[in-house]
Amino acid sequence: MREKKMNLSRRTFIASAALAPVACGVPLAYQRGTPVAQPKPTPNVRAPQVGQEWTYVKRDVFDGKIRGVITERVASVGSTIVIERRDEDGSQLPSEIQGPWGVVQLDTSWPRLMSFKPPIPLWPEELTSSWSKQLNTKYSLGGYSENVYGWQEYMSAHGWEQITVPAGTFLTLRYQNLINFESNDDNKVNCIRKQTIWFAPSIGRWVAKESSGSYMIQGQLGMPNLEDSYQWQLTSYK
DSSP: OOOOOOOOOHHHHHHHHTOOOOOSSOOOOOOOOEEEOOOSSOOOOOOOOTTOEEEEEEEETTTOOEEEEEEEEEEEESSSEEEEEEOTTOOEEEEEEESSTTEEEEEOSSSSOEEEEEEEESSOSSOSTTOEEEEEEEEEETTEEEEEEEEEEEEEEEEEEEEEETTEEEEEEEEEEEEEEOOSSTTEEEEEEEEEEEEEGGGTEEEEEEEEEEEEETTOOSSOEEOOOEEEEEEEEO
């Protein structure tokens, strides 16, 4: 097991994550919702049941091309909730594991499967526009539990919005994750990730999401190296 100290302060990594890269080609427009007042009473989050399903289309932000269609389905509900995932060809992808509902243990959101210990919330613990929280945990990559790395995440809600996606129009809480993490690649430092997510309590899942990331090479000067940026939209659910 190895651990390295992360030196980036919250203020520094939030400022770094806010840097907007300039894309070549024909990039997608940022997703937008219509702001609405805090609903009263606050909506309940739909509880998980076997058979619930969500299908998302994934697009590359920089050229607008579809990079995949993923269907996620609740396979089992118990002390943990297992969400099986398949691509457009029906091939099985790694499963997401929550426990309890809304707290992720095994996360499929990023290019590599990540196991969090302790697990972290998937959406704001309080569904209000003013909620925010600093999360500190460790992660290991799927299949490599002997190595653990630092993960620092700032989750903050930014308001209720009505947003329209291919699956329909939904009442959502828009929130953002700003992440500074330790890479398993010793050459990569100042690793930053950013997510903007529209969470719909009525379906127990998000309906739209945008993600981006950057990193520096040890000893490198100049601008950060950009990771691929993606946009997801819900196309159907049950």
